[in-house]
Amino acid sequence: MAGKKKLMRALAGETQAVPPVWMMRQAGRYLPEYRATREQAGDFLSLCYNSDLATEVTLQPIRRYGFDAAILFADILLVPQALGAGLWFVTGEGPRLSTVTTQADFDALKPADAIHDTLAPIYQTVRNLSGALPGDVALIGFAGAPWTVATYMIAGRGTPDQGPAHALRQENTVLFEALLDRITDATIDYLSMQIDAGAETVKIFDSWAGSLDGEAFDKYAVEPCRRITAALKSRHPDVPVIGFPREAGQKYVGFARATGVDCVALDNSVDPAWAAAHVQCDGCVQGNLASAHMVAGGQALVDETRAIVKAFSGGPHIFNLGHGITPDADPGNVQLMIDTVREDR
Numbered sequence: 519m520a521g522k523k524k525l526m527r528a529l530a531g532e533t534q535a536v537p538p539v540w541m542m543r544q545a546g547r548y549l550p551e552y553r554a555t556r557e558q559a560g561d562f563l564s565l566c567y568n569s570d571l572a573t574e575v576t577l578q579p580i581r582r583y584g585f586d587a588a589i590l591f592a593d594i595l596l597v598p599q600a601l602g603a604g605l606w607f608v609t610g611e612g613p614r615l616s617t618v619t620t621q622a623d624f625d626a627l628k629p630a631d632a633i634h635d636t637l638a639p640i641y642q643t644v645r646n647l648s649g650a651l652p653g654d655v656a657l658i659g660f661a662g663a664p665w666t667v668a669t670y671m672i673a674g675r676g677t678p679d680q681g682p683a684h685a686l687r688q689e690n691t692v693l694f695e696a697l698l699d700r701i702t703d704a705t706i707d708y709l710s711m712q713i714d715a716g717a718e719t720v721k722i723f724d725s726w727a728g729s730l731d732g733e734a735f736d737k738y739a740v741e742p743c744r745r746i747t748a749a750l751k752s753r754h755p756d757v758p759v760i761g762f763p764r765e766a767g768q769k770y771v772g773f774a775r776a777t778g779v780d781c782v783a784l785d786n787s788v789d790p791a792w793a794a795a796h797v798q799c800d801g802c803v804q805g806n807l808a809s810a811h812m813v814a815g816g817q818a819l820v821d822e823t824r825a826i827v828k829a830f831s832g833g834p835h836i837f838n839l840g841h842g843i844t845p846d847a848d849p850g851n852v853q854l855m856i857d858t859v860r861e862d863r
């Protein structure tokens with residue numbers, strides 16, 4: 519597999535002495551060049567839909583640091599918008615959406631295959647990137663998992679406990695499941711189009727998977743991810759899929775087998791030694807340095823980075839953070855992390 523990109527080799531199950539490295543939100547507000555381009559675009563959503571500027575911010579962290587992978591610059595909430603939901607961002611607070619809590623709200627949504635007009639600029643960004651990236655850098659596409667996307671569509675915003683989505687699933691299960699199915703169908707088409715445009719792997723972000731217990735986790739986190747993965751594999755058999763059931767805890771065990779994903783991304787609440795024994799045994803894992811180290815830096819960052827690389831050194835591993843890098847991170851600490859991952863060993 520010598521000629522293949524480092525990220526793709528890890529996803530194919532190869533153990534490497536130096537793991538590939540990239541970061542969630544690597545194109546983000548901690549970088550001065552990102553803030554400048556975002557200002558040029560006007561606002562966050564305009565940046566997402568401007569293919570030239572979205573290409574530019576995706577490339578910025580690749581130029582600055584030489585990561586092994588670039589992740590398409592977009593957002594998981596573009597799918598609800600393409601389905602017809604209202605979406606806007608309140609500076610300093612986060613996303614706001616028109617809510618879907620009644621049958622009438624649901625009936626007003628567009629069919630899954632009507633999303634592509636809205637999302638066409640995103641496919642263009644992927645095409646741009648596919649031609650612009652250095653030859654050894656892999657391109658990652660992504661979408662939100664249906665449960666996580668639904669939590670925003672139902673509440674109309676981010677919530678600490680996903681209460682409104684849990685309430686709807688209990689009070690109107692039929693409507694809740696219809697919404698999840700609509701998002702699932704749209705997500706399959708969306709990711710498939712990203713792959714057609716040049717994404718070499720795709721990641722499914724289930725940021726709120728941890729709030730689903732027992733049977734609900736199987737029905738609303740595992741099953742939609744399994745369905746998306748199976749549909750993608752039938753259309754694009756050679757494209758690996760990364761699943762990120764954040765805060766799944768013990769339910770990380772067997773997630774790859776149950777869903778068919780090629781790699782499981784770990785949040786930083788997971789102990790690396792435990793995950794090496796119970797999750798990495800099924801294939802590639804990604805993670806899981808705490809983002810706080812990117813703010814604090816110092817010897818603790820170096821020690822923890824080394825400990826994670828060592829814990830996962832017996833199998834396929836992609837070095838990453840456990841969640842997105844935060845705006846208050848120091849760009850110098852990112853370089854220190856990368857240098858530590860890539861040091862001779």
Ligand SMILES: Cc1c2[nH]c(c1CCC(=O)O)Cc1[nH]c(c(CCC(=O)O)c1C)Cc1[nH]c(c(CCC(=O)O)c1C)Cc1[nH]c(c(C)c1CCC(=O)O)C2
Nearest residue numbers: 542543544545546562589590591592593594612723725842
């Ligand atoms: C839940 C979620 C969202 N978006 C995303 C998730 C899942 C991952 C996670 O749990 O963080 C995923 C996402 N969002 C963004 C990407 C681009 C790729 C990357 O660099 O990782 C990805 C993969 C850009 C973004 N998405 C957002 C920003 C910051 C916007 C800005 O520039 O002002 C970026 C770079 C905004 C966003 N987008 C979302 C929220 C809640 C917010 C506001 C919070 C915040 O400001 O960080 C929804």
